[in-house]
Amino acid sequence: METYERHRTLRFTLVLVAMSLVLLALMALNITLGSVKIPLSEIVRILTGGSTNETAAQILWKIRMPRALAGALLGAALALSGFLLQTFFGNPIAGPYVLGIASGAKLTVSIVLVCVLSAGRAVSAAGLIGAAFVGSMISMSFVLLIAQKVHRSAMLVISGVMIGYICSAITDFIITFADDASIVNLHNWSKGSFSGMSWDNVAVIAVVVSIASLTVFLLSKPIGAYRLGEAYAQNMGVNIRVFRIALVFLSSILSACVTAFAGPISFVGIAVPHIVKSLLKTAKPILVIPVCFIGGAIFCLGCDLIARTVFAPTELSVSSVTAIFGAPVVILLLIKRRKNV
Amino acid sequence: MNDYFTTKQLAVGYDGIPLIRDIEIRLQKGHILTLIGPNGSGKSTILKTAANYLKAVAGTVYLDGRSLRCFSGHELSRRLSVMLTQRLKTELMTCREVVETGRYPYTGQLGILSEEDRRQVLEAMDAVNVRDFADRFFTAISDGQKQRVLLARALCQQPEIMVLDEPTSYLDIRYELELLSMLRDMARHRHIAVMMSLHALDLAERVSDEVLCVSGETITHYGKTDEIFTKELIEELYGVTNGSYQPLFGSLEMQRPQGVPKVFVIAGGGTGIPAYRGLQKMQIPYATGILHENDVDYQVASALASDVIAEKSFQCITESTYACAVERLKRCDTMLNCLTGYGETNRANQRLAAAAEQLGLRVVKNYDEIVEAIG
Numbered sequence: 001m002e003t004y005e006r007h008r009t010l011r012f013t014l015v016l017v018a019m020s021l022v023l024l025a026l027m028a029l030n031i032t033l034g035s036v037k038i039p040l041s042e043i044v045r046i047l048t049g050g051s052t053n054e055t056a057a058q059i060l061w062k063i064r065m066p067r068a069l070a071g072a073l074l075g076a077a078l079a080l081s082g083f084l085l086q087t088f089f090g091n092p093i094a095g096p097y098v099l100g101i102a103s104g105a106k107l108t109v110s111i112v113l114v115c116v117l118s119a120g121r122a123v124s125a126a127g128l129i130g131a132a133f134v135g136s137m138i139s140m141s142f143v144l145l146i147a148q149k150v151h152r153s154a155m156l157v158i159s160g161v162m163i164g165y166i167c168s169a170i171t172d173f174i175i176t177f178a179d180d181a182s183i184v185n186l187h188n189w190s191k192g193s194f195s196g197m198s199w200d201n202v203a204v205i206a207v208v209v210s211i212a213s214l215t216v217f218l219l220s221k222p223i224g225a226y227r228l229g230e231a232y233a234q235n236m237g238v239n240i241r242v243f244r245i246a247l248v249f250l251s252s253i254l255s256a257c258v259t260a261f262a263g264p265i266s267f268v269g270i271a272v273p274h275i276v277k278s279l280l281k282t283a284k285p286i287l288v289i290p291v292c293f294i295g296g297a298i299f300c301l302g303c304d305l306i307a308r309t310v311f312a313p314t315e316l317s318v319s320s321v322t323a324i325f326g327a328p329v330v331i332l333l334l335i336k337r338r339k340n341v
Numbered sequence: 342m343n344d345y346f347t348t349k350q351l352a353v354g355y356d357g358i359p360l361i362r363d364i365e366i367r368l369q370k371g372h373i374l375t376l377i378g379p380n381g382s383g384k385s386t387i388l389k390t391a392a393n394y395l396k397a398v399a400g401t402v403y404l405d406g407r408s409l410r411c412f413s414g415h416e417l418s419r420r421l422s423v424m425l426t427q428r429l430k431t432e433l434m435t436c437r438e439v440v441e442t443g444r445y446p447y448t449g450q451l452g453i454l455s456e457e458d459r460r461q462v463l464e465a466m467d468a469v470n471v472r473d474f475a476d477r478f479f480t481a482i483s484d485g486q487k488q489r490v491l492l493a494r495a496l497c498q499q500p501e502i503m504v505l506d507e508p509t510s511y512l513d514i515r516y517e518l519e520l521l522s523m524l525r526d527m528a529r530h531r532h533i534a535v536m537m538s539l540h541a542l543d544l545a546e547r548v549s550d551e552v553l554c555v556s557g558e559t560i561t562h563y564g565k566t567d568e569i570f571t572k573e574l575i576e577e578l579y580g581v582t583n584g585s586y587q588p589l590f591g592s593l594e595m596q597r598p599q600g601v602p603k604v605f606v607i608a609g610g611g612t613g614i615p616a617y618r619g620l621q622k623m624q625i626p627y628a629t630g631i632l633h634e635n636d637v638d639y640q641v642a643s644a645l646a647s648d649v650i651a652e653k654s655f656q657c658i659t660e661s662t663y664a665c666a667v668e669r670l671k672r673c674d675t676m677l678n679c680l681t682g683y684g685e686t687n688r689a690n691q692r693l694a695a696a697a698e699q700l701g702l703r704v705v706k707n708y709d710e711i712v713e714a715i716g
């Protein structure tokens with residue numbers, strides 16, 4: 001093996017190990033900190049069943065554990081969804097939030113929620129994902145239509161943001177006319193939040209995200225070929241039509257899963273892949289995809305921790321926090337692009 | 342020897358509308374077929390159809406006797422590789438990684454390279470001399486280097502046919518020559534059929550075995566290189582009206598200066614070419630002689646001079662030719678003598694120079710003096 005490759009593998013291993021450790025540490029912090037502080041020793045006792053503190057056990061099992069797990073998985077989903085969209089559009093500032101795909105999902109989910117809740121019934125997790133997926137695909141088809149006509153990447157993003165605004169506006173209408181009882185939940189959710197996760201939700205999220213992520217990983221070879229452009233990829237034997245459909249489908253299902261359970265969460269999809277590539281100093285998909293998975297989890301857990309604790313007991317929406325960290329990365333990318341062109 | 346790549350009554354175009362019809366190509370392994378023709382004549386359209394990017398509007402493309410339509414993407418990728426003109430976006434990719442993508446058809450599900458793949462990549466990089474900067478980012482190297490890296494990529498795909506669209510378009514003359522000689526080498530030694538488009542006629546003539554002229558609705562000419570590169574054919578193909586094509590040099594000359602020549606240029610053995618071109622640039626008409634028909638000067642002179650006094654190849658200049666030259670000299674007022682020495686066959690030119698002085702013509706040694714005097 002050549003020296004350069006050995007370097008790259010070493011760097012990858014180091015980054016992977018370091019990020020896994022950070023992820024574990026954040027997991028621990030997320031279940032420890034909060035309005036009720038549960039020390040690590042207590043957590044160990046609760047997990048091993050030797051605890052007498054019923055309240056702490058309740059908080060840990062019913063609230064913090066599912067929330068932390070969901071946050072990590074959904075963060076990973078966002079990062080991968082962003083990575084796929086960037087591959088698809090050949091544009092580093094593409095992501096489910098800026099392209100309006102998350103807002104489309106938000107719109108359909110809120111329509112379904114308002115209709116079903118006002119009829120006095122509950123919506124299943126699968127139903128939520130389904131609604132979000134339909135919304136994602138509707139927004140995505142608009143974006144694809146625009147992408148056919150507009151070839152400048154900045155214009156594509158602006159169109160996406162506009163689609164997002166339209167969807168958000170309609171969502172606000174719907175929420176305004178919804179029943180009082182459902183408003184509270186809807187309001188929190190439509191701003192983006194990991195609160196109120198149940199174990200049932202976590203189970204569904206885990207299944208969807210892990211299957212989709214594994215599929216993405218298995219696609220790393222054609223994704224790598226696609227980096228040289230469609231024509232070269234086709235010459236290497238990639239079935240372009242099937243591949244493009246797979247990219248759209250996977251990025252939409254990943255983003256839909258996030259929106260269904262946590263509402264729209266901004267900028268993770270752009271910031272994480274970019275940071276990961278800078279850390280790895282390569283964009284080789286087979287290396288970037290696993291690190292993006294962990295990176296997305298770290299980013300969202302970290303942001304959720306800040307959202308919960310900084311102004312406790314008031315909770316910020318996690319999307320506000322991700323925006324604060326993620327938006328500057330987008331600006332940086334825009335400046336860098338200008339320089340390259 | 343069998344033809345590897347053939348087309349039968351092929352029509353190419355976009356959206357089912359034929360642009361060029363009745364294309365009949367027969368190309369065997371080890372040969373280079375070059376498509377020439379004016380801009381926008383449809384060279385790329387033919388290449389795109391050959392590489393299966395475009396569907397044939399009518400007719401069939403055969404690869405190894407099988408219709409191109411019967412190949413799966415994977416099967417085709419092990420036989421045909423391409424090199425395209427478009428600029429690449431290669432975020433954080435090293436040159437080696439770009440070359441490695443050529444191994445795609447041979448790797449497994451995750452695209453991890455085997456020892457054999459690595460060996461092929463190194464061998465391809467050595468063949469086109471890009472090993473030295475293998476680990477630099479693709480965006481950080483020069484255009485000439487980029488084209489070579491892309492050639493290595495196409496090569497390590499182990500193709501039986503390579504399709505290249507204007508492979509030399511961003512290159513200066515040195516890299517152009519280098520790339521084409523590499524292609525020549527590859528075609529012969531690795532037994533690869535090469536199909537490409539070129540805009541540099543001189544290079545197309547030197548590198549190709551066969552040439553296809555594309556212009557308008559049909560293929561105007563198709564054949565062995567030396568059959569195609571004739572004066573009439575090339576001038577017709579490109580619609581050259583303000584200049585001429587020199588088949589022996591494979592070069593284009595500008596239009597002949599108009600008017601009655603008042604300058605006589607004595608030259609031979611290549612000494613006249615700078616003066617011929619220099620006077621043309623200033624649009625000064627001139628006569629020249631006495632040149633042998635096998636002289637390089639004769640080729641350029643016959644394109645640029647208003648009047649050429651010439652002698653048959655390999656003969657001493659005869660008295661009648663000399664007399665003819667003196668007659669021409671009498672109607673001029675300036676004589677430019679490019680010769681510095683004389684030999685057996687062109688001794689008459691020495692006499693001609695002396696005659697010019699006797700006739701009282703202004704005698705100059707350098708065409709700049711004429712340009713200064715007239716310009």
